[in-house]
Amino acid sequence: MKTALSISELRHTYGEDITLKNLSFSVGEGAFFIIIGPNGSGKTTLMKIIAGIEKYKNGRVSVFDKPDHRYSRKELARVMAYVPQVFPVDFPFTVKEVVMMGRAPHMGVLGFEQEPDFRIAEAAMAFTGIKGLSERKMDRISGGERQRAIIARALCQDPRIVLLDEPTASLDLSHQIRIMDLMERLKEEKKMTVVMVSHDVNLAALYADTLLILKDGEAVGMGSPARVLTFENLEKAYGCTLLVDQSPLGGLPRVSPVPQKFIRASRADHELHRGRDA
């Protein structure tokens, strides 16, 4: 398997704070790679560094075995697309216009679309299920539809790696599953490498083939969900009492945070059940 991304000895500081501490890992081509961890663990910073938005001083990031600084911005944009956590929608672009902007790295400065660009944009909209919305304004559609339009735009870049920063964060359950299923299809049908930051541990467990748990800029664990989502790893990362059991969905690990009242009740019974190591 080829290596899509390799990060070695990455160190990043923000002012006085060290946000990433000598982080090293690699992502194989065609992987569904999800980074989880508590707030402030450095997930978003890591994502921005990979996307080429945030500069870093120490370490190396390589994309398909080529150091990222040897790519021009446009070259990188043809290999890797990025879906940020929040994006502005305060100007009345139509869905079609936003999706078409994804062709920018393949076009001239003025971005005049040719026939193939229309075909690619149309296919991306069909893939994400927003074809019927093409003439609608971005500020007149729902959050889930907007998210899919931004993803369709990323697909228009025709990338081999898609980076997403918490794409399900503000969506309801049905839209969360739709987005995640879409990512799975990207991986299965288009053989793309999907790298995602998520704070939803359970959703991550259901889809990822590799999970990276981040805490204070350090890797707490990395590997398949079944291997890495242990009580020890999770308590280390999140610092709270958690129950880890098996989900009826494919026997994958399921994590439940335990409310205080249950902890008190079980203490009283001397039956403090601290979770099983999966």
Added chain:
Amino acid sequence: MIAPRASLPRRILFVTLFFGAALCIAGVFGLSLGSSEGAFSEMLRAVMGQETADPMIGAIIWKIRLPRVLMAALVGGTLALGGLVFQALLRNPLAEPYILGISGGSAIGAIIGILMGLSRFPGVSLFAFLGSLSTLAVILLMASGKGMLKKDALLLSGVMINAFCGAVIMFLVSMTQDARLHNIIFWLMGDLSLIGLPQVGILAILLLPCFVLLFYLSHTMNLLLLGKEMAQTMGVNIVAATLTLLGVTSFTVSITVSHCGLLGFVGLVMPHLLRLALGADHRVLVPACLFGGGTYMILCDLLARSLPDQGEIPVGVITAMIGAPVFIFLLIQSKK
């Protein structure tokens, strides 16, 4: 089907021709109508190049009104484009050179230049440019820090910069006691009447390449509106693009301010109307604002000349009287 019936280049051409035609029609009206005596039909004949009974009519039209109409077209286009660029860069539909205080900064620079006895070009224009860059630096300093400055904070800072610039201008004016005083005050209120044809020519030579450059960057402006991060990951060098856009716009705004004074809200009204009519694609909006803004300004100037029985109102008064209520309306709309 995603492919639109009219392809983008055709759409740009159509919009350019449409607003170009509007500009020409407004121009003919601007040449033919005004405070001077004379029948409209007579004037129109003179504009069309035919002989008129009174040779004075021809002189008025070509010596006085022509530079004025051309100037109005240039200034209107510049300010509308200035508004468009600032709205895209600050991602704030209420941004505009005058509201942000950039025109005010240019005016301070220009007055200092005038008081030093420099010529309009290049002396006063250079000072105006320096003035606009200083206010721009203040705005950017406030807008950086924690991400983009919020809508209200940006407008508030603009109001404060404007108030400060106003005070400095009043101070400079109060220190002036000779004949320059009347000139300065009239110019400050926005005035197109003092310009000769050679000056218009110089301005056109300076401004036209800037317009071309702004059109060249129009698709980049589209991408920037998706946010800095997304633009960057789509191949845009945002630092270079932002600095070029800001530099070019401050330059065009400051040289028009140094010639015509403070013409407020033009950069607000036109981009907003055109965005409603044509959508948000800047490749269409740049030519539309250029020609639409010029048309708007010619008509405002026509109003300024023909409303009073005697003399004229400074055109800045007209643009502010139309623009300020529009601004308030947009502010209320955006709160909803």
